[in-house]
Amino acid sequence: LEINIVPMKMSGEDEPGLLLVMQDVSAIRKLERMRSEFVANVSHELKTPVAAVKGFAETLLAGAVNDPETARSFLTIIQDESDRLNRLIGDILELSKIESRRAPLQFSPIELPAFLARMTELLGTEAARKNIELDVQVEEGLFLEADEDRLGQIVMNLMQNGINYTPDGGKVKVRAFVVTPEDGAEEFVRLTVSDTGIGIPKKDIPRIFERFYRVDKARSRSSGGTGLGLSIVKHLTELHHGTIRVESTVGIGSQFILELPLIQP
Numbered sequence: 369l370e371i372n373i374v375p376m377k378m379s380g381e382d383e384p385g386l387l388l389v390m391q392d393v394s395a396i397r398k399l400e401r402m403r404s405e406f407v408a409n410v411s412h413e414l415k416t417p418v419a420a421v422k423g424f425a426e427t428l429l430a431g432a433v434n435d436p437e438t439a440r441s442f443l444t445i446i447q448d449e450s451d452r453l454n455r456l457i458g459d460i461l462e463l464s465k466i467e468s469r470r471a472p473l474q475f476s477p478i479e480l481p482a483f484l485a486r487m488t489e490l491l492g493t494e495a496a497r498k499n500i501e502l503d504v505q506v507e508e509g510l511f512l513e514a515d516e517d518r519l520g521q522i523v524m525n526l527m528q529n530g531i532n533y534t535p536d537g538g539k540v541k542v543r544a545f546v547v548t549p550e551d552g553a554e555e556f557v558r559l560t561v562s563d564t565g566i567g568i569p570k571k572d573i574p575r576i577f578e579r580f581y582r583v584d585k586a587r588s589r590s591s592g593g594t595g596l597g598l599s600i601v602k603h604l605t606e607l608h609h610g611t612i613r614v615e616s617t618v619g620i621g622s623q624f625i626l627e628l629p630l631i632q633p
């Protein structure tokens with residue numbers, strides 16, 4: 369609780385009065401704390417790839433450049449780390465754009481079967497490289513109102529994670545259908561992305577939508593993750609007046625369940 373006392377001239381009174389302002393600032397403080405934590409995290413995340421680039425460049429200059437095989441492997445690391453840095457900066461900018469509401473959504477009707485076919489095509493090569501089957505089934509003629517680019521980001525992130533966290537030879541399934549609630553509430557679309565992957569431990573489930581939260585840092589890093597994908601997904605889902613949750617069993621797989629209104633309220 370923050371208390372401020374302000375002297376004040378009261379109308380119709382000769383003696384000045386006092387104004388007592390009591391304000392509950394816990395929400396503001398919490399926001400400030402979250403913000404500074406985020407800045408600390410961002411700095412740390414940015415420094416890691418920069419340190420790797422610098423370290424390997426120094427080693428090359430100190431002589432490693434003379435051995436072609438070593439040089440090639442160090443340069444590959446420098447390239448990968450630069451790519452990571454780029455993705456990280458892209459995701460951070462995206463998140464800040466979403467949070468500051470600088471980029472209002474543009475809703476239009478989207479035909480889900482064609483839309484999901486495009487997503488599958490975009491991820492086809494990557495899935496094939498790991499011999500992962502992408503299996504998409506969607507109600508024919510299913511339309512929903514959404515921001516097409518943003519919906520693309522949501523679905524791509526979920527499918528990409530499905531591929532990343534599933535061992536070779538596994539399967540990523542996408543399903544989309546209309547749900548009609550029995551209590552007469554509005555119909556909505558349920559879109560699920562499930563995989564036969566490593567799963568998420570129970571204790572981590574409540575935290576995976578937080579920025580930079582990863583169950584296994586090394587694994588996320590090696591698959592090229594930034595740790596921001598799911599927090600972007602969650603934000604974008606909320607901007608679509610929808611919900612997202614996950615069910616998962618370690619060693620069996622995960623299912624992300626996205627629910628979106630058919631028509632934006």
Ligand code: ADP
Pocket residue numbers: 529530533563565566567568576581582583584588589592593594595596597598599622
């Ligand atoms: P990342 O870039 O690390 O993948 P995300 O925000 O997309 O970041 O996901 C956060 C964490 O949630 C991941 O690091 C991983 O531990 C876990 N996760 C996300 N999707 C899956 C999945 N399909 N299977 C298992 N774990 C997952």
